[in-house]
Amino acid sequence: MINLTSQERAALLFLIALGLVGLGMRIAAKLNTRNEFLIMNASRDIRINLNEASLEDLLRTRLVSPKLAQKLIEFRNARGALRDLQELKELKGVGKQRYEKLEELFYVE
Amino acid sequence: MALSVLTLVFCAGIFFAPYTALRCVFLWGAAVIVWCASLIFKRQRSGFLLLAVLVFLFGILFFKTAQLKPRLHLDTMYFARQALYNVKGVVAGEVLTRHNRSEFVFLATELQQQERLYRCRGKILVYISGSFDFPVGSELILTGTLWHPFSRKDFSRKSYAEYLHRQGIYSIMNVRLPPETIGLKKRYWLRRFSLSLKHKIERIFKRYLSSLGASVAEAMVLGEKKDIPPLLYRQMMYSGTVHILVVSGSNVGIVICVVLALLKLLRIPRKVRPFLAMPVLLLYCVMTGASNPVVRATVMAGVFLGAPLLKRELNNYNSLSLAALCILLVNPAQLFDVGFQLSFASVLALIALYPKIRSWLKVKKVKFRWLRYIAEGALVSFSAWLGTAGLVAYYFKLFAPVTLIANIFIVPLAALITLASFSIILFSFIFPPFAHLSANSCDFLVFLLVKVNSFMINLPYAYSYL
Numbered sequence: 001m002i003n004l005t006s007q008e009r010a011a012l013l014f015l016i017a018l019g020l021v022g023l024g025m026r027i028a029a030k031l032n033t034r035n036e037f038l039i040m041n042a043s044r045d046i047r048i049n050l051n052e053a054s055l056e057d058l059l060r061t062r063l064v065s066p067k068l069a070q071k072l073i074e075f076r077n078a079r080g081a082l083r084d085l086q087e088l089k090e091l092k093g094v095g096k097q098r099y100e101k102l103e104e105l106f107y108v109e
Numbered sequence: 110m111a112l113s114v115l116t117l118v119f120c121a122g123i124f125f126a127p128y129t130a131l132r133c134v135f136l137w138g139a140a141v142i143v144w145c146a147s148l149i150f151k152r153q154r155s156g157f158l159l160l161a162v163l164v165f166l167f168g169i170l171f172f173k174t175a176q177l178k179p180r181l182h183l184d185t186m187y188f189a190r191q192a193l194y195n196v197k198g199v200v201a202g203e204v205l206t207r208h209n210r211s212e213f214v215f216l217a218t219e220l221q222q223q224e225r226l227y228r229c230r231g232k233i234l235v236y237i238s239g240s241f242d243f244p245v246g247s248e249l250i251l252t253g254t255l256w257h258p259f260s261r262k263d264f265s266r267k268s269y270a271e272y273l274h275r276q277g278i279y280s281i282m283n284v285r286l287p288p289e290t291i292g293l294k295k296r297y298w299l300r301r302f303s304l305s306l307k308h309k310i311e312r313i314f315k316r317y318l319s320s321l322g323a324s325v326a327e328a329m330v331l332g333e334k335k336d337i338p339p340l341l342y343r344q345m346m347y348s349g350t351v352h353i354l355v356v357s358g359s360n361v362g363i364v365i366c367v368v369l370a371l372l373k374l375l376r377i378p379r380k381v382r383p384f385l386a387m388p389v390l391l392l393y394c395v396m397t398g399a400s401n402p403v404v405r406a407t408v409m410a411g412v413f414l415g416a417p418l419l420k421r422e423l424n425n426y427n428s429l430s431l432a433a434l435c436i437l438l439v440n441p442a443q444l445f446d447v448g449f450q451l452s453f454a455s456v457l458a459l460i461a462l463y464p465k466i467r468s469w470l471k472v473k474k475v476k477f478r479w480l481r482y483i484a485e486g487a488l489v490s491f492s493a494w495l496g497t498a499g500l501v502a503y504y505f506k507l508f509a510p511v512t513l514i515a516n517i518f519i520v521p522l523a524a525l526i527t528l529a530s531f532s533i534i535l536f537s538f539i540f541p542p543f544a545h546l547s548a549n550s551c552d553f554l555v556f557l558l559v560k561v562n563s564f565m566i567n568l569p570y571a572y573s574y575l
Contacts, residue, residue: 007370011370015543022547023546025553026549045340046341047340061343062343063343096209105338
């Protein structure tokens with residue numbers, strides 16, 4: 001009989017739980033590729049879809065200046081829905097560095 | 110409790126120092142007189158009062174002395190606009206590269222402008238285009254423009270300028286020409302070793318986890334927030350849970366538990382374990398950048414480990430005070446740092462308020478264990494919120510009642526993510542297949558964290574700007 005202290009038991013149970021959850025995720029991902037989003041980035045919560053965001057949505061984040069937010073909305077409205085975030089490089093005032101910062105904030109769908 | 114009272118008095122001295130116009134010499138004289146008086150008046154009450162006055166004066170003097178700059182200091186020098194300067198010195202911190210621009214802290218030793226060469230002291234925040242990877246301790250010659258971009262107001266102003274001043278940085282440099290490498294200083298070996306260990310752990314996270322999972326794990330385990338998506342960071346500020354992205358007491362606690370468990374497994378005698386655990390804690394402290402919460406937690410952990418060896422009783426207030434002294438005696442200006450204030454305010458609230466609220470609400474008498482755990486967790490969150498709400502409202506103009514509920518769910522998730530991250534590190538060395546499983550679990554936990562946080566901030570009246 002293996003005598004385990006309560007701490008050893010807790011540590012072992014934790015590791016088994018970790019393994020079980022990981023196995024569960026892997027099985028779900030293999031059976032249904034759409035479940036990969038559970039393991040990959042949850043885009044909607046960490047980036048804003050530029051094709052759906054309103055001016056208020058952009059301003060509420062306080063990560064985009066009001067002038068830039070206005071420019072982005074006007075650019076999108078003039079173009080229609082953006083197909084690729086790279087199109088933002090055509091916007092006046094969006095150079096390489098600013099584009100890299102915008103890439104962290106937005107995605108398009 | 111004497112240490113706690115004297116630490117408070119010392120902090121009061123530092124706090125009032127910017128408002129006193131007395132010169133250091135007079136303050137020093139006053140402190141000497143009070144010191145002599147405290148030798149004469151040894152009676153209990155008057156002796157302690159004199160000691161308190163002495164510590165108060167010492168606090169003011171200590172702060173003012175720390176603000177005095179020697180003649181060779183860069184802060185006292187005038188820099189011409191657009192003029193090019195050659196600065197010789199040593200890389201004192203990690204080089205951070207972002208958006209094709211690198212920045213690092215540089216400890217200057219010599220300054221040259223045209224034919225004139227000056228010896229100098231002081232830290233410079235260096236910006237340089239391109240991706241560079243200078244190890245800490247590299248001796249370089251940099252050529253570029255220098256400036257003091259900030260006008261120093263009173264010390265209570267909350268701005269990036271004062272934030273840099275509190276780190277001892279009074280100059281900024283924009284490097285114009287490729288740097289010239291002279292050599293490597295040996296005395297920075299510990300910092301280099303801890304940074305190489307940190308980068309190794311970052312590579313492990315990037316190998317096993319998704320980009321979001323790796324960024325959250327790096328923030329929680331290593332204190333590296335650079336890859337956290339800005340929107341997620343902002344959302345966690347709104348929900349009042351951004352503190353989980355900072356290395357703090359819980360991380361240090363996990364490190365101690367893991368180290369002590371390993372030492373127990375190796376049958377190391379109990380009395381020897383603290384002596385082996387402390388160097389690991391100190392290494393972890395240096396690796397994570399020795400921020401205020403980590404130093405606080407490391408000192409308190411050291412007291413926790415050392416008290417039984419010295420046959421002393423543990424006192425939370427005294428160990429917290431000792432941690433505050435350890436930080437303030439190195440840099441008294443840290444008292445005005447918002448991170449320092451929030452870190453100590455939250456722990457003080459937990460120590461002082463949580464037991465009282467717990468006994469007042471009679472949580473011990475709750476019948477079901479799981480319900481009692483939830484209630485205690487909520488009370489911990491409430492106590493910490495009470496201690497920090499005022500500071501958060503003052504500094505960030507933010508009032509987030511959702512913090513109370515959000516922390517009940519997010520703090521346990523954060524603890525699980527931290528444990529899973531440590532498991533990934535451990536098993537990546539001994540059994541990589543299990544590290545992959547742990548990584549999948551960790552990614553799922555990060556996904557849950559993001560979803561719960563997103564749900565919380567979308568609740569009505571979750572947060573508001575004042």
